[in-house]
Amino acid sequence: MPIPTSPSSPKGWAPLAGVTVVALEQAVSAPLCTRTLCDLGARVIKVENPDGGDFARHYDDVVHGMAAHFVWANRGKESITLDLKSEAGMAVLHRLLDRADVLVSNLTPGTTAKLGIAPEDLAGRHPDLIAVEIDGYGQGGPLSHKRAYDLLVQAESGACAITGRPGAPAKPGPPMADATTGLYAALSVVALLHAGERRPVTVSLFDTMTELMGYALTYTLHSGVDQEPRGMGSPAVAPYGAYPTGDDRTVVLGTTNDREWQRLARELLDRPDLADDERFRTNPGRVAHRELLDAEIGAWCARHDLAHIQRCADAAGIGNARYNTPSDVIAHPHLAARDRWRRIDTPGGPVPALLPPPVIAGYDPPMGAVPALGEHTARILAELGLGDGEFTE
Numbered sequence: 001m002p003i004p005t006s007p008s009s010p011k012g013w014a015p016l017a018g019v020t021v022v023a024l025e026q027a028v029s030a031p032l033c034t035r036t037l038c039d040l041g042a043r044v045i046k047v048e049n050p051d052g053g054d055f056a057r058h059y060d061d062v063v064h065g066m067a068a069h070f071v072w073a074n075r076g077k078e079s080i081t082l083d084l085k086s087e088a089g090m091a092v093l094h095r096l097l098d099r100a101d102v103l104v105s106n107l108t109p110g111t112t113a114k115l116g117i118a119p120e121d122l123a124g125r126h127p128d129l130i131a132v133e134i135d136g137y138g139q140g141g142p143l144s145h146k147r148a149y150d151l152l153v154q155a156e157s158g159a160c161a162i163t164g165r166p167g168a169p170a171k172p173g174p175p176m177a178d179a180t181t182g183l184y185a186a187l188s189v190v191a192l193l194h195a196g197e198r199r200p201v202t203v204s205l206f207d208t209m210t211e212l213m214g215y216a217l218t219y220t221l222h223s224g225v226d227q228e229p230r231g232m233g234s235p236a237v238a239p240y241g242a243y244p245t246g247d248d249r250t251v252v253l254g255t256t257n258d259r260e261w262q263r264l265a266r267e268l269l270d271r272p273d274l275a276d277d278e279r280f281r282t283n284p285g286r287v288a289h290r291e292l293l294d295a296e297i298g299a300w301c302a303r304h305d306l307a308h309i310q311r312c313a314d315a316a317g318i319g320n321a322r323y324n325t326p327s328d329v330i331a332h333p334h335l336a337a338r339d340r341w342r343r344i345d346t347p348g349g350p351v352p353a354l355l356p357p358p359v360i361a362g363y364d365p366p367m368g369a370v371p372a373l374g375e376h377t378a379r380i381l382a383e384l385g386l387g388d389g390e391f392t393e
Contacts, residue, residue, distance in 0.1 A: 013362070013363065014040065014041025014363060014366075015040040015041050015360065015363065016037060016040040016041040016042040016190075016193070017041045017042075019037070019041070019042040019043070019101045019102065019193065020042070020043045020045065020099060020100045020101050020102070021034055021037050021038075021042050021043065021044045021045070021100065021101065021102040021103075021104060021189075022045050022047060022093075022096050022097060022100045022102070022103045022104070023044055023045065023046045023047065023077070023103075023104050023105070024047050024084075024103070024104070024105040024106075024107055024112075024117075025046065025054065025104060025105065025106055026054050026055055026056060026106060026107070027054070027055070027056050027069070027106070027149075027178065028056070028069060028073055028150065028175050028178035028179060028182065029106050029134045029177075029178040029179070029181045029182045029185070029205065030104050030105060030106035030134050030182060030185070031046075031054070031056070031070075031073035031074055031182070032073045032178065032179055032182035032183065032186075033104055033132070033134065033181075033182035033183070033185040033186045033189075034046070034077065034104050034186075035073050035074060035075060035076065035077070036182065036183060036186040036356070037102070037186055037189060037190075038075070038076040038077060038366070038368070039076070039356040039358075039365045039366070040190075040358075040365075041363075041366065042102075043078070044076065044077040044078065045077070045078050045080060045096060045100075045376075045380060046074065046077045046078065046079045046080070046371065047080055047081075047082050047084070047093060047096070048079055048080070048081050048082075048373060048374065049081065049082075049083070049084075050081040050082070050083055050374065052373075053079070053081065053373040053374070054070065054074070056069045056070045056073070057070045057373065063346060063348065063351055064346055064347070064348020064349050064351065065347075065348045066346055066347065066348060066370065070370070071346060071351065071353075071370050072353075074370055074371065075344050075353060075367065075368055075369065075370050076366055076367065076368030076369070077368070077370075077371055078371060078375070078376035078379075078380065079371035079372065079373055079374055079375050079376055079377070080096075080374065080376055080377045080380045080381075081373060081374035081377050084115055090115065090116070092381070092384065092386070093117070094125070094126075095384045095386075096380070096384070097117075097122070097125075097126045097129055098126065099384075100126075100129060101128075101129065101130060101193070102129065102130045102131075102132065102189055102193075103117070103122065103126075103129055103130070103131045103132065104132045104134070104185065104189075105117075105131075105132070105133055105134070106133070106134035106135070108147060109135060109136070109144065109145050109146070109147070110145075112133060117131075118133075119131045119133060119200030119202070120200075122200075123200070127198065128198050129198060130189060130192050130193070130197075130198050130199065130200075130201065131200045131201070132185050132188065132189060132200075132201045132202075132203070133200070133201070133202045133203075134181055134182070134185055134202075134203050134204070134205070135148070135202065135203075135204050135205070136148020136152075136153060136204060136205050136206060137153075137204055137205070137206045138202065138204035138206060138207055139202065143156070143206070148204075148205050148206070150171075150175040150176070150177045150178045150205070151171050153177040153205040153206050153209050154171050154172065154176065154177050154209060155171075156206060156209075157177070157206055157209035157210050157212075157213055158210075158213050158216065158217070159171075159172060159176065159177075159209055159212070159213060160172075161226070161229070162213075162216050162227065162229050162235075163229055164229045164231065165228075165229055165230070165231045166228040166229065169229065170229075176209065176212065177205040177206075177208060177209045178205065180208050180209070180212060181203055181204070181205045181208040184203050184208055185201065185203045188201045188203065189201070215236065219235075219236075232252065232323075233290070233294075234254075235287070236287075237254070237255065237256055237283055237286075237287065238255075238283065238286040238287045238289075238290040238293060238294075239253065239254065239255060239261075239264070239286065239290065239293040239294060239297055240253075240254035240255065240256075241253070241254070241294060242323055243294075243297055243298045243301040243302075244298070244301065244302060245301050245302065245304065245305055245306045245309060246301070246302055246303055246304050246305050247305035247306055249305070249306040249322065249323070250306075250322070250323035251301055251306055251309050251310065251313075251320060251321070251322065251323070252320060252321040252322070252323055253297065253301075253309075253313060253318060253319070253320050254318075254319050254320075255318065255319075256319075257283070258281070258282060258283065260317070260318060260319075261275075261280065261283075261286065262275050263316045263317055263318060264297075264316065264318050265280075267312075267315075267316035267318075268300075268312055268313055268316045268318055269296065269297065269300050271296065274293075274296060279292075280293065306322060310322070335354070340354055340355050341353070341354060341355075342354075342355055342367045343367075344367050344368065344369060344370065345368075345369035345370070346369065346370040347370070347371075347372040347375075353367065355367070
């Protein structure tokens with residue numbers, strides 16, 4: 001796609017202007033946390049191992065030689081390489097922390113303790129620092145020692161059991177455990193900065209995913225029933241799902257209350273008999289007979305093309321959407337009309353990137369470059385009063 005024009009740089013005001021974040025991060029959860037803070041105007045210094053850096057840099061090479069995950073989660077940051085197994089490297093890290101407001105880490109279990117930078121260690125040496133640790137399972141439980149990746153936590157938390165179809169569980173496509181944990185961590189940082197407090201924070205992928213399982217866990221807790229996954233439908237409401245259209249597309253239609261169901265049956269399907277059927281009067285009845293409703297709606301959709309269905313659904317006040325692939329979304333007219341694409345720089349050349357979701361009046365997110373490994377090492381060392389290659393206090 002054509003590379004869109006970059007926005008003007010924010011001038012003066014930014015929500016987190018003056019906040020410095022040091023990141024000891026890998027993969028997605030912590031990098032998305034710190035990229036979110038960066039999007040809000042914070043300075044983020046990413047500390048990487050000289051031997052390859054963040055391993056997400058090497059997942060693939062589709063973005064001018066860089067990995068798609070890395071480019072997505074690391075724009076706008078500065079990269080410094082330090083060997084944290086050496087005294088000199090740790091000395092530089094502590095100099096950074098002396099000047100920082102926030103430390104965000106998601107290293108393997110026990111690593112920060114071994115390095116002497118666990119929250120309890122930092123409280124004495126860096127009392128003005130907000131220390132955020134993202135881990136897999138939280139402290140004090142039988143799984144606390146385990147490595148945790150997005151798929152593993154989605155399986156452990158039950159998310160895979162309610163995704164897919166009966167007998168064919170699936171992992172939700174986006175890295176939900178990683179991404180939502182990173183956003184909860186960023187929210188915690190913003191809350192503490194607002195309160196003027198410097199307290200340690202821990203956020204675990206498992207706790208985040210069990211929180212997102214709220215409906216499913218609450219339903220099972222009170223019913224004793226493990227609901228089966230419904231593919232592109234929902235176990236909670238009906239009708240609600242995806243239906244092939246007469247022009248070989250797929251439309252997604254749904255109702256969330258009894259009034260919408262009446263409109264769908266009478267105005268969209270022109271089926272007052274379904275609207276008057278006692279079996280379908282309330283949502284529990286429609287859920288119990290969803291196969292019958294899906295067959296009727298599916299037959300109607302198969303007789304009409306996608307554009308006609310969506311026009312009629314909009315006129316009837318029925319929620320609807322087009323089933324899209326990633327390629328469709330890249331070319332989505334709604335993104336283009338709202339000017340959601342920007343150009344960011346990478347070591348291999350400029351690439352398109354979506355603006356962050358919050359639209360804040362009078363503020364243009366910086367949309368900075370994706371850093372090369374160690375690109376800013378010399379400059380940051382100079383800020384600390386160290387010569388290039390000088391790693392002593």
